[in-house]
Amino acid sequence: MGLSSTTNINESTQICVFDLKRGQHEGQELDKILFFYPADCPFSTQLSVIGLSEGLITFTRIFSPDDACEVIEAEKHSHVFFEAEPDIWMVMIIEKNKEAEAIWRIDALKKVLNELHSLFVMFHGSIRAILDKDPGGGLVRIHLYSFIMDYLSDFLLGKKLQLPSFRDSLKERGTIQMLTVGREAAIGVQSLVRVVESSCAGNTPCNSLVLFQDLLVSTTLPPDDTVNLFTYAVLRLAPRALSSATSTWSYLRKGTTASQVATDPIFENAGSGIQASRDTSPSRQGQRHHVPRPLQQGKWSKGKDGFLSTDIWGTQVDNLGSVTPTVWLQQTEERVYVCVYQQKHLTIILLVPVSSIVNGEQGISIVKQQFLENASLKILKVEEKLTRGWGGENAYHVAGYRYLLSDSDRNISRASPPGKVTTLTKDSLLALNKLREEVDLEKSRTKHDDLRCEKDLEVCIRARNNAWVIARVTRGKELYMVLEKADETLLYASDAVEKFSIRYCDGAFSLD
Structure with a gap:
């Protein structure tokens, strides 16, 4: 051993x-x-x-x-x-x-x-x-x-x-990063989802996730299942993961594969x-026993038809193709086939109940064929719209701010781009880490004291390098922020958070 x-x-x-x-x-x-x-x-x-x-x-x-x-x-x-x-x-x-x-x-x-x-x-x-x-x-x-x-x-x-x-x-594991889209693009995505899910046999209810780059655009799954599928997609299925054969989490610096x-x-x-x-x-x-290893890197590839395939789950008896992966959904307590289609930066994950497919891989082939016949044109249009509206990796950067916004009720987070976070000094990051530990402890105490009570919390710290490190927690939402090269007064820091809250959080963290 x-x-x-x-x-x-x-x-x-x-x-x-x-x-x-x-x-x-x-x-x-x-x-x-x-x-x-x-x-x-x-x-x-x-x-x-x-x-x-x-x-x-x-x-x-x-x-x-x-x-x-x-x-x-x-x-x-x-x-x-x-x-x-x-x-x-x-x-x-x-x-x-x-x-x-x-x-x-x-x-x-x-x-x-x-x-x-x-x-x-x-x-x-x-x-x-x-x-x-x-x-x-x-x-x-x-x-x-x-x-x-x-x-x-x-x-x-x-x-x-x-x-x-x-x-x-300034990251929150176990959350989803959503893509903000305009009204026209949102309507297009909704129409696409209806067509995609109609590809399933008969009246069988199917679910789907739509991602653009490493961001979620649409899901019909409950929160826990969405988080799991989204996490796996970012790790192994998204275009960046396929091209590099590595994870795209910014802090994961690769060595042994x-x-x-x-x-x-x-x-x-x-x-x-x-x-x-x-x-x-x-x-x-x-x-x-054949033991699938779904987290092996570099095991997914894109076929000519646009669907991703892998041999992690084995191959068919006739060796004509790979076995379609399956996963277990917590909410519905059922096993589903995972069919993944990719068009440039757009990734669509169609989840088909195993119980609805009578002929195994032959039945999945029919579903994929119907998917291509029904949705191909809409997929192209949606991908083009999202690409035109996409602001790049720094789309959610807010000048002067380094922040993390988290909604625990919906398992959603948004944060400053990793490249911007690296501009912070070690003192700022250490102070923020300590502040988050204190907030974790306070949240734990509140949970044990009264499950029905959610306390509002605000903490502002002046770090050793004179940066302001701030946390505000209210009604299941959390905001963490670092302001470097800021004015010395607490009033300045409080005002900066207010402006951010009003503009980017619908006033959720305002003190009024």
């Missing part, structure tokens, strides 16, 4: 997934381990880490039985907890570092674990359901290992894991030490 001699694992970060229901008897402790990173850690170390985590979870429940443990700050490490499913925990342990570059915000790290689990469930279903199917645990281990390692490949800089740090304080991870000796041997007599080794499970 070891790494190759040339592999240098960054042991300052450990990530594990374990099941509290398993391994309750002496000699069976290893059974509870479902995933551990770095995978070459001795089993004694893995058991020690998970044993400590289990002890912290149990201990904190004495004082807070209704609320799961979220974070424990030790002298040398931060322990971030996420109960992904009942009794199934994901834990991230990060070594504290005095270097400013290694400053994290705990809530941002929790959202990494949340996103990882949400994407996993969308493709593979719940971890518990896989364990019920294969109680030995071998199948879930190979699923988790391949999926998480492909996910972490987006965070690798060389051999080092680069998790979101203070430099990413998914293809390198796939050939790592760990992938073939991960978990093989867990009582081979029970046949729990992922290598053995991999021989018996």
